[in-house]
Amino acid sequence: MASVNMIKPKARLSNSNILFLIAAVIFVLMYLFAIISFPGSFLQFQTFFDLFNLNAPLIIMTLGLCIVMIGGGIDISIGAVCGLVTMACAVFLESRMGSIGGAILISLGIGIAFGILQGYLIAYLEIQPFIITLSGLFLAQGLLTTLHKDPINVTMGAFVRLRDFDFVISWLGTKNRLGVFIPCEIKPGTIIVVILLVILASLMKWSRFGRNVYAVGGNSHSAMMLGINVKRTVFITYVISGLTAGIAGFVYIMTTGAGNVGNAAGAEMKAIASAIIGGTLLNGGVGNLLGAPIGTLTLLVINELIRAAGVQSNFQAMVSGLLLYFFIVLQSIIMSLRDRRRVSIALPPWLRFPGKGQVASQRQP
Amino acid sequence: MRTMKRSFSHLVLPISILLLLIIINLIKGADYFSITVVNGAFYGNIPNILFGASELVILSIGMTLVTAASRGQDISIGESATISSAVFVLFVLQAGEVTLLVIVVGFLLSCVVGLALGAFNGILVSVFKVQPMIASLILFTGGRSIAFMIDGKLSPILANDISNQIGTVIPGIPIQTPIILTVVFIVCIAMLFKTTNLRLYVETVGINPNAARLNGINPKKIIFLTFLIMGFCTAVAGFIAVNKAGRHDSVNLLKLIMMDAILAVAIGGNPLIGGKFSITGSIIGAYTIEVLNRTLLRLEIEPAMIKVFKAVFIIMLMIIASPxxxxxxxxxxxxxxxxxxxxxxxxxxxxxxxxxxxxxxxx
CATH class of the missing domain: 1.20.5 (Single alpha-helices involved in coiled-coils or other helix-helix interfaces)
Structure with missing residues (x-):
């Protein structure tokens, strides 16, 4: 890798990519470590897919949050909005006129409504995003408890079928203790994660909007000077974040099948942590959407590892805090080393770039 | 006249909100300001508000400094307070006979722990250049289980006369003790800012760290110092909270108070991206939040709806205050x-x- 860096011009590996690379390497190392220490469980493909199956809502939320964070903002209402959506869907599905299409519309509607409200206030009225999304969190929590307080288990036939539906990969699987072959199963939520990841990542990578978001997050003043509509860009990032929170809510209820006051509570902090582990900076302008699932998976693998190691429940939080500490310090050290190296090789390009070639050609004759 | 307007213009927003809330309360019932004397101490709406907001006020002072210098927020304050007060409770319970000396030593011990936790966050932010919210995410994740471990059992009970008096009233003094402690704390902080250049340095670092460095101010030191002050604030707040409650509940003590503290900073007219700050504004903001919470209770809004009203109120307030x-x-x-x-x-x-x-x- 180092040799590639030397030959290629410096600008090729941006901060977004190097942070993403760190995250990816850490994830792979983490998973290898998990496989080595617990080969029985982590070697199964189903374990890997279950990370997606059970945590699809968190990954989806992290995707939306990453876009907002690249744009230089923050959205801490996503967990509460997700919980509100699950409860609204559950109430709607249990009512007489419940239908799955209607539930999807409700979840998208709630998500977009929160996105538009917060986006308008933050982008066009220039209010601090933390305060607005914090009050969005209060609003969603309050609406949730106003709507219904007790847990609802959805019993509608069509929905139960959707909940229990999963794609079976017949050629991939493991034999259990009795020697019976069990194929791998993938929940629809995982498919939604993949589709959303592809759409949003390509949106951020190649579309004009995505590049505007990076520009605005990097420096909103110079973005404005370049003629980018800063306010609209910021507004759209929050709408996307709200939308993904709505989708996450529907996926959540599709996974658990119940509306509960505690659904997705505290998910915003998990999402922020995953986004950061995935290499998105809170300052904005730096980040790679592919890092969002990687960050989430790293966090989840840590939790799974702690659980598999049989650590006492009250130590789990401490261990995950310690590992978080490790990642954060590692990221910061790598970034600062990189800066230092750049400073030390601050030679003009005509000295640096063809350096080796020149020396070689001089020696040849 | 003009200078007056300049120097107090940032306080217009928090004070007007406070007045608005008080007017709402007066419309609800004219006996809002009534104070009764029970067992030689004042009770009533105003003393209760001052009593209830004491931890929030102290924490919002620290949060103002951290926000101003490091351009970010510390989200682990509730957890730091829980850990430092757990140490305090552990020390007091081990001491056997509880005297004033034991309480003071325990408090100093918890201050040391608070400073250590502040230093932990501060090193991450100043030396490793991690964003404050991320740096404090670590303690936010693991803090409560550390406190739980120190506690040993679920919630040790602080049953002795002195901590009871610190939590409520000292006989002979008509004002509740947490209010007195808060006032003492505010005076200490005010003295600190009157006698040192800290305000100037913090504002300089917050506005532009590089320019501050070129002018001979070490931004790392200043940011680290603000986190140390934050750690001290969390220790004091934890001390007051645990004495008020009479038992140390490591799961729920000062839970999610960082949201309220950040909100207090914002209501006080301080920008959350660092720079100039006004501690007076934050203090008024903290009391405003307490008044808001109590107003919603007084208006007999359904418990389920309280958060909705709070959210709507904050949003409207921020719209009015928006540039x-x-x-x-x-x-x-x-x-x-x-x-x-x-x-x-x-x-x-x-x-x-x-x-x-x-x-x-x-x-």
Whole structure:
């Protein structure tokens, strides 16, 4: 890798990519470590897919949050909005006129409504995003408890079928203790994660909007000077974040099948942590959407590892805090080393770039 | 007159909100200010508000400093307070006979722990250049289980006369003790800012760390110092909270108070991206939040709806305070002024008002 860096011009590996690379390497190392220490469980493909199956809502939320964070903002209402959506869907599905299409519309509607409200206030009225999304969190929590307080288990036939539906990969699987072959199963939520990841990542990578978001997050003043509509860009990032929170809510209820006051509570902090582990900076302008699932998976693998190691429940939080500490310090050290190296090789390009070639050609004759 | 307006303009928002809330309370019932004397101490709405908001006030002072210097927020304050108060409770319970000396030593011990936790966050932020919210995420994740481990059992009970008096009233003094402690703390902080250059340094670092460094101020040191002060604030807040409650509940003690503290900082008119700050504003903001919570209870809103009302109130408040709305209000006022000019001085008036606007932007 180092040799590639030397030959290629410096600008090729941006901060977004190097942070993403760190995250990816850490994830792979983490998973290898998990496989080595617990080969029985982590070697199964189903374990890997279950990370997606059970945590699809968190990954989806992290995707939306990453876009907002690249744009230089923050959205801490996503967990509460997700919980509100699950409860609204559950109430709607249990009512007489419940239908799955209607539930999807409700979840998208709630998500977009929160996105538009917060986006308008933050982008066009220039209010601090933390305060607005914090009050969005209060609003969603309050609406949730106003709507219904007790847990609802959805019993509608069509929905139960959707909940229990999963794609079976017949050629991939493991034999259990009795020697019976069990194929791998993938929940629809995982498919939604993949589709959303592809759409949003390509949106951020190649579309004009995505590049505007990076520009605005990097420096909103110079973005404005370049003629980018800063306010609209910021507004759209929050709408996307709200939308993904709505989708996450529907996926959540599709996974658990119940509306509960505690659904997705505290998910915003998990999402922020995953986004950061995935290499998105809170300052904005730096980040790679592919890092969002990687960050989430790293966090989840840590939790799974702690659980598999049989650590006492009250130590789990401490261990995950310690590992978080490790990642954060590692990221910061790598970034600062990189800066230092750049400073030390601050030679003009005509000295640096063809350096080796020149020396070689001089020696040849 | 003009300088008066300049120096107090940032307090207009929090004070007007406080007044609005008090007016709402007075409309609900005229006996809002009534104070009764029970067992030689004052009780009533105002003392209760001062009593209830004491931890929040202390934490919001620390949060103001951290926000101003490091351009980010510490989200682990509730957890730090829980850990430091757990140490305090552990020390007091181990001591056997509880004397004033034991309490003081325990408090100093918890202050040391608070400073250590502040230093942990501060090193991450200043040396490793991690964003404050991320750096404190670590303690936020693991803090409560550390406190739980120190506790040993679920919630040790602090049953002795002295901590009971610290939590409620000392006989002979008519004011509840947490209020006195808060006032003492505020006075200490005020003395600190009157006698040192800390305010100038913190503001300089918050506005532009690189410029501060070029001017001979070490931003790392200043940021680290603000986190140390934050750690001290969390220790004091934890001390008050645990004495108030009478038992150490490591799961729920000061839970999610960082949201309220950040909100207090914002209501106080401080920008959350660092720079200039006003501690007075934050203190008023903290009391405003307490008044808001108690007003919602007093208006007998359904418990399930309280958060909705709180959210709507905060959103409306922020809309009124937002720079865009303020600018448009000022424009509208200018238009009114220019429409009925006195002796043809319309141009002058509009010029003065635009100068005003430019001056305000320059600040």
């Amino acid at each position: 865009v709305v303020r600018a448009s209000i000022r424009k509208a006022l200018d238009r009114v002024r220019t429409k009925n000019p006195t002796k043809g001085s319309a141009a002058m008036v509009s010029m003065v008002s635009t100068m005003d606007m430019i001056g305000e932007k320059g600040e």
